Structures are given as C-alpha cells and as structure tokens.
Amino acid sequence: xxxxxxxxxxxxxxxxxxxxxxCDPISEHNRLYWYRQTLGQGPEFLTYxxxxxxxEKSRLLxxxxxxxxxxxxxxxLEIQRTEQGDSAMYLCASSLNNEKLFxxxxxxxxxx
Amino acid sequence: xxxxxxxxxxxxxxxxxxxxxxCNYSYGATPYLFWYVQSPGQGLQLLLKYFSGDTLVQGxxxxxxxxxxxxxxxxxxxPSVHWSDAAEYFCAVGAVSGGGADGLTFGKGTHLIxxx
Numbered sequence: 001x002x003x004x005x006x007x008x009x010x011x012x013x014x015x016x017x018x019x020x021x022x023c024d025p026i027s028e029h030n031r032l033y034w035y036r037q038t039l040g041q042g043p044e045f046l047t048y049x050x051x052x053x054x055x056e057k058s059r060l061l062x063x064x065x066x067x068x069x070x071x072x073x074x075x076x077l078e079i080q081r082t083e084q085g086d087s088a089m090y091l092c093a094s095s096l097n098n099e100k101l102f103x104x105x106x107x108x109x110x111x112x
Numbered sequence: 113x114x115x116x117x118x119x120x121x122x123x124x125x126x127x128x129x130x131x132x133x134x135c136n137y138s139y140g141a142t143p144y145l146f147w148y149v150q151s152p153g154q155g156l157q158l159l160l161k162y163f164s165g166d167t168l169v170q171g172x173x174x175x176x177x178x179x180x181x182x183x184x185x186x187x188x189x190x191p192s193v194h195w196s197d198a199a200e201y202f203c204a205v206g207a208v209s210g211g212g213a214d215g216l217t218f219g220k221g222t223h224l225i226x227x228x
Contacts, residue, residue, distance in 0.1 A: 045215025
C-alpha cells in the first residue's frame with residue numbers, strides 16, 4: 001500500500017492554458033474523490049467516482065472543469081482555459097466503499 | 113445545507129498543556145463527523161470519526177472528541193500536546209461514512225501552534 005499518489009506536485013501555468021492532474025488511488029479502492037483547497041479554507045468537494053462511473057459532478061466549479069476515471073483505476077482532472085482564480089491545491093482521495101478516505105498530498109496549481 | 117464552523121483560526125498552546133479545538137456543525141439528519149489533521153506537504157490524515165453510539169470517540173495520536181447533539185458540537189481534545197502536533201486541523205461532516213455522493217463538508221480549519 002503506497003497510498004494515494006498525485007502528480008505533479010506543483011504546476012505553474014499561464015492564464016488561458018489547459019492543465020491536467022493525475023491521481024492514482026490505493027489499488028483496491030473503488031471510490032475516488034476530487035477536492036479543491038484554497039488558502040485559509042478547508043477542502044471543497046468537487047466530484048466523485050465509484051469505479052469508472054462519475055456519480056456526482058454538479059459540484060464541479062464550472063464547465064471548464066472535467067474529470068475522468070476511464071478504467072476505474074487512476075483519474076485525471078482537467079481544467080481548460082485556466083484563470084487566476086483556479087490557483088489552489090487540488091486534492092484526491094480514495095476509499096473502499098464507504099470506509100474512511102485516504103488523501104493524497106495534492107497538486108498545487110499556480111496560474112500566472 | 114450542511115456546514116461546519118471552526119471558530120478559532122489560530123490556537124497557541126504550550127507543549128505539555130491540554131488542547132481543545134472547537135467545531136460546530138449544521139446538518140439536517142444524523143451527521144457523520146470527522147476530524148482530520150494536515151501537516152505541511154502532507155495529505156489530510158483522519159484522526160477520528162463519529163457515526164453513532166458512544167459520544168466520546170477515541171482516535172489516533174492520543175486525540176479524542178465528544179459529540180454533543182444538543183450543542184451541535186464535536187470538539188477535539190488532547191490532554192497533553194507534543195511539538196509534533198503543530199498542524200492544521202479540520203472538522204468535517206458528511207452524509208455517509210467516508211464520502212459518497214455528497215462528499216464531505218469541511219470547516220476552514222484551526223492552525224495549531226505549539227510553544228516550547
């Protein structure tokens with residue numbers, strides 16, 4: 001068990017560019033979550049997968065945000081046409097059914 | 113809508129002293145309550161959780177929390193803090209045990225500073 005892995009750890013991009021983050025959950029975990037955390041705030045729930053099915057996406061911040069989990073294993077979160085307000089830490093978590101969440105260390109996005 | 117309030121943004125405690133971090137929640141049904149700790153560069157780690165039963169919950173690293181329905185509170189306590197406890201602490205509430213379709217709602221966090 002190597003824990004939840006997120007790549008890259010840091011991403012700096014220019015406004016208007018697209019970015020993609022990857023999350024590798026704990027191998028046997030069927031549920032995967034994405035959260036966003038801004039400075040001075042707690043994590044904010046974005047979306048959730050059970051296996052490859054995205055069961056909740058209404059909390060994604062705008063239609064520029066999308067997530068996939070094509071084979072029910074790793075997941076990607078894409079932000080199109082980034083804005084400065086997208087600068088934040090993006091956290092991934094996984095769980096086995098409804099057991100406790102294990103969080104990754106996050107991807108820190110800076111939009112210049 | 114569910115919400116979590118952590119009234120203290122920063123708390124400073126001397127090493128060896130006792131600690132209490134406050135958490136108040138708003139939730140329409142029986143809540144599932146959690147405390148997480150986040151150290152710099154580290155992922156969130158679950159300290160303890162409450163689902164039902166005994167209202168005093170024991171967690172890792174010597175932490176405990178007490179659920180008080182009448183006060184809508186779930187305060188975190190530790191009898192004697194160590195310098196390694198310095199971190200950000202988050203209280204969270206959810207509809208199910210670990211997440212599910214509603215995810216977890218987190219408070220804004222309390223930054224714990226330990227004085228030598």
